[in-house]
Amino acid sequence: MTHYAAPIKAKFWTPGVVVLAVLMAAGAAAIAARFIGGIGYVSNLTTARPWGLWIGVDVASGVALAAGGFTTAFLAHIIGRHYYEAVVRPALLTAVLGYTFVVLGLLVDIGRSWAIWKPMLYWNPTSVLFEVAMCVMLYLNVLYIEFLPIVVERFKGRVKLPGLLAVLNGPLDGLLKLADTVLPKIMWFFIIAGVVLSCMHQSSLGSLMLIAPTKLHPLWYTPMLPLLFLTSAIAVGYPMVVFEATLATTSLKLDGEMNILTPLTRVTLFLLGLYLALKVGDMVVRGTYVYLLDFTAQTNAFIIEVLFGVIVPWLMLLSPKLRRSRRALFIACTMIVGGVLVNRINVFVVGYRPPISEANYFPAIGEVLVTVGLIAALMFVYRFIVTYLPVLNKPEQEVSA
Numbered sequence: 495m496t497h498y499a500a501p502i503k504a505k506f507w508t509p510g511v512v513v514l515a516v517l518m519a520a521g522a523a524a525i526a527a528r529f530i531g532g533i534g535y536v537s538n539l540t541t542a543r544p545w546g547l548w549i550g551v552d553v554a555s556g557v558a559l560a561a562g563g564f565t566t567a568f569l570a571h572i573i574g575r576h577y578y579e580a581v582v583r584p585a586l587l588t589a590v591l592g593y594t595f596v597v598l599g600l601l602v603d604i605g606r607s608w609a610i611w612k613p614m615l616y617w618n619p620t621s622v623l624f625e626v627a628m629c630v631m632l633y634l635n636v637l638y639i640e641f642l643p644i645v646v647e648r649f650k651g652r653v654k655l656p657g658l659l660a661v662l663n664g665p666l667d668g669l670l671k672l673a674d675t676v677l678p679k680i681m682w683f684f685i686i687a688g689v690v691l692s693c694m695h696q697s698s699l700g701s702l703m704l705i706a707p708t709k710l711h712p713l714w715y716t717p718m719l720p721l722l723f724l725t726s727a728i729a730v731g732y733p734m735v736v737f738e739a740t741l742a743t744t745s746l747k748l749d750g751e752m753n754i755l756t757p758l759t760r761v762t763l764f765l766l767g768l769y770l771a772l773k774v775g776d777m778v779v780r781g782t783y784v785y786l787l788d789f790t791a792q793t794n795a796f797i798i799e800v801l802f803g804v805i806v807p808w809l810m811l812l813s814p815k816l817r818r819s820r821r822a823l824f825i826a827c828t829m830i831v832g833g834v835l836v837n838r839i840n841v842f843v844v845g846y847r848p849p850i851s852e853a854n855y856f857p858a859i860g861e862v863l864v865t866v867g868l869i870a871a872l873m874f875v876y877r878f879i880v881t882y883l884p885v886l887n888k889p890e891q892e893v894s895a
Contacts, residue, residue, distance in 0.1 A: 502746055517869075521863050529607075537858050537860055539861075546855050548861060550843040552595070552602075553603065556593070560592030561589075562731045565728060566586070580887045587641065588734065593633065595869075614628075629691045648884055650670045653666045693724060700724070703846075709847060709848050710845050711844075721772065732759060732762045733827035733830040742876075756823065759823060766807070769804065810822065
């Protein structure tokens with residue numbers, strides 16, 4: 495059955511959306527408290543322990559879990575597998591929102607958020623963090639440009655501003671028509687740029703920890719950390735698409751698109767297997783497997799990460815029967831998504847132990863509220879956009895009805 499992207503016909507203010515709004519309000523209150531009283535007022539961060547939940551979840555995990563945008567663009571547009579076009583728009587929206595809220599998380603986390611613009615003018619080309627900052631900034635703008643045709647498709651020829659603003663209807667519609675003519679001719683450049691920029695900063699996030707050999711637990715500290723960050727981000731790209739698509743289609747009662755999601759996860763078998771081979775091979779070569787018998791909180795976290803986030807879902811995806819089952823496929827992909835989330839938390843929070851920090855870190859309620867609020871806001875905006883813009887796919891007869 496042919497599918498086309500269209501706004502969904504569903505009530506926006508549902509009980510679930512109301513809950514998201516309440517969580518957003520709680521997060522907004524915590525953010526206001528952070529900027530009024532300072533970071534120490536709402537967090538357990540200190541000079542000796544300058545990062546925690548916000549970096550591990552809001553930034554590092556957010557960047558990794560938004561990888562579905564560039565992986566699906568690579569598959570559908572660069573390799574030419576147009577069969578998967580149906581999942582490109584939802585993946586692109588997830589990436590746009592993911593990176594947008596990564597930047598918002600950074601504004602909360604860094605000490606002088608008003609100075610976040612300075613890397614654009616004061617370059618430090620020997621800094622990995624500078625490369626990450628520039629790549630994320632550029633890629634976020636690339637994502638907005640890639641998403642622009644969806645906005646143009648929705649409003650081209652339909653601009654109807656009320657009252658005195660009606661004089662802008664003609665110029666705005668002309669601008670949308672111009673964008674509709676120009677964007678398809680240059681979009682190939684932004685798609686390629688998006689893939690290149692993503693690969694650069696996904697790996698560079700791992701490079702950040704290479705300067706901390708005495709602070710990061712040996713189970714995670716390795717010269718291969720940039721490669722492991724890159725391969726794990728690529729491996730989680732398609733499972734994140736399945737995770738997001740399943741949640742969206744189930745909650746909105748749309749077609750499950752199993753004819754697309756099932757073959758998509760065959761690619762994940764290779765990508766996740768490659769990541770697992772690199773992870774285990776590096777551990778064997780460096781001899782860090784001896785730490786697995788320590789049974790500390792860190793080694794237990796590592797075992798949970800690899801066992802339930804990589805090995806078990808990889809074995810599940812080996813079965814064609816399970817890949818055809820919507821529930822089993824969702825469970826396997828959720829475990830992969832959770833595994834990458836746990837990996838980033840392990841690297842930046844659990845496994846990170848500065849020698850000068852004597853007390854163990856645990857996030858304060860204010861940190862949790864900020865993170866939960868940002869995630870709720872992401873989901874709220876996602877629901878709003880798919881309600882009014884042609885992002886999700888519907889059967890042809892439903893669109894034409």
